[in-house]
Amino acid sequence: MKAVLCTRAGGIDDLEIGDVPDPVAAPGEVVVRIAAVGLNFFDTLIIAGKYQYKPAFPFSPGAEFAGVVESAGSGVTGFTAGERVMGYARYGAARERLAIAADHLIKLPDELDFERAAGLCITYGTSYYALKNRAGLRPGESLAVLGASGGVGIAAVELGRLMGARVIACASSDDKLAFAKRHGADATVNYASADLRNALKELGGEHGIDVIYDPVGGAYAEAALRSIAWQGRFLVVGFAAGDIPKLPLNLVLLKSCDVRGVFWGSWTERRPNEHRANMSEIVQWAAQGKLSGHIHAIYPLAEAGRALKDIAARRVMGKAVLRA
Numbered sequence: 001m002k003a004v005l006c007t008r009a010g011g012i013d014d015l016e017i018g019d020v021p022d023p024v025a026a027p028g029e030v031v032v033r034i035a036a037v038g039l040n041f042f043d044t045l046i047i048a049g050k051y052q053y054k055p056a057f058p059f060s061p062g063a064e065f066a067g068v069v070e071s072a073g074s075g076v077t078g079f080t081a082g083e084r085v086m087g088y089a090r091y092g093a094a095r096e097r098l099a100i101a102a103d104h105l106i107k108l109p110d111e112l113d114f115e116r117a118a119g120l121c122i123t124y125g126t127s128y129y130a131l132k133n134r135a136g137l138r139p140g141e142s143l144a145v146l147g148a149s150g151g152v153g154i155a156a157v158e159l160g161r162l163m164g165a166r167v168i169a170c171a172s173s174d175d176k177l178a179f180a181k182r183h184g185a186d187a188t189v190n191y192a193s194a195d196l197r198n199a200l201k202e203l204g205g206e207h208g209i210d211v212i213y214d215p216v217g218g219a220y221a222e223a224a225l226r227s228i229a230w231q232g233r234f235l236v237v238g239f240a241a242g243d244i245p246k247l248p249l250n251l252v253l254l255k256s257c258d259v260r261g262v263f264w265g266s267w268t269e270r271r272p273n274e275h276r277a278n279m280s281e282i283v284q285w286a287a288q289g290k291l292s293g294h295i296h297a298i299y300p301l302a303e304a305g306r307a308l309k310d311i312a313a314r315r316v317m318g319k320a321v322l323r324a
């Protein structure tokens with residue numbers, strides 16, 4: 001079968017398309033014929049050897065997927081050949097078939113196509129965990145989302161709106177902000193042309209911003225924190241800008257606010273039942289059209305490099321998806 005292969009830590013151009021043996025389901029595993037793979041910013045870090053997970057070479061990138069069950073190993077109950085499923089795999093999904101533990105799979109409703117389903121798990125899973133389980137976002141609160149047109153960003157905009165928050169989308173271009181508005185943002189800040197701190201202070205008024213969702217980091221983190229409300233929650237989601245910010249703790253003291261870490265992948269392993277409950281809500285909302293699962297573009301498996309370059313160059317709004 002065909003697979004996108006990372007044979008050494010390197011750049012996107014070092015990825016290869018190769019032939020590898022078909023997988024066989026071990027006990028407790030299912031072999032899925034992959035239909036579509038969702039790519040994420042962190043795939044660019046994994047192939048460069050700069051992420052928390054450092055898989056042995058050769059491996060395939062691609063951490064989330066949708067497809068059809070082909071076969072099941074011993075001890076697997078609840079999945080039969082031909083069923084449509086989606087799931088989270090950390091890495092390894094950018095190939096035609098994948099053997100994966102059955103308890104990592106979620107069944108797909110008929111209304112959801114493979115491409116949209118492939119991109120739902122990580123972005124909406126992370127943003128829902130962040131807003132619901134970490135921030136305890138309440139209806140009527142204000143929520144500022146940085147990198148609001150990206151994968152986790154647009155998911156946070158849509159979920160924040162669905163949870164009844166007033167959503168302020170922050171991004172680097174007017175096109176990206178118009179996109180975020182179409183997906184439910186109430187107000188916008190272009191942080192490439194306006195001062196983020198002043199703009200958020202104005203939009204937050206005297207009260208300030210209740211919840212700040214930050215997958216970007218760099219200089220934006222402190223600028224955003226300065227606008228936070230008394231007892232606000234600042235969610236540390238990622239560092240797409242490259243620099244890991246250091247926040248002055250006097251601001252945390254003066255606002256009596258919380259800086260809360262968000263490590264969704266680890267939480268899914270520590271709290272599998274809560275993760276499943278969140279995913280089942282997300283899948284239902286997506287099937288009902290309440291969450292868009294917006295796809296920026298679909299690329300053939302052989303063009304995984306082009307897709308990852310679009311992500312690295314900040315060109316993708318929503319998800320980049322591979323069709324296997």
Ligand SMILES: NC(=O)c1ccc[n+]([C@@H]2O[C@H](COP(=O)([O-])OP(=O)(O)OC[C@H]3O[C@@H](n4cnc5c(N)ncnc54)[C@H](OP(=O)(O)O)[C@@H]3O)[C@@H](O)[C@H]2O)c1
Binds near residue numbers: 216240242
């Ligand atoms: N904590 C968790 O559990 C978790 C889970 C998933 C992802 N993440 C992290 O969340 C971050 C975003 O992931 P994603 O998949 O949503 O990425 P994405 O779709 O590529 O979006 C990232 C956004 O960050 C902004 N950005 C600012 N500087 C950038 C730069 N130098 N390069 C690329 N983007 C830049 C871009 O928006 P503007 O152009 O508008 O600035 C872009 O839309 C990553 O750091 C990822 O590792 C964390």
